[in-house]
Amino acid sequence: MKEVLFDTNLVIDFEKGGDRSESISSLIKTENSGKIKIHIPVIVASEKTIQGQKITNFYIFKQQM
DSSP: OEEEEOOHHHHHHHHTTOTTHHHHHHHHHHHHTTSEEEEOOHHHHHTOEETTEEOOOHHHHHHHO
């Protein structure tokens, strides 16, 4: 199985609907089908907020993706 690492810039680009967001979305769908595994460093998730509140649960962060 192939593995992909999402860095902070990739996550930000996806959230803002940047140039790469369609490709990133495709990777997420591919992971959901079990063909690849996406890794997101915990530090990336720890820097994110939802409506100004820090995310305290990685599962919540992953749902936002």
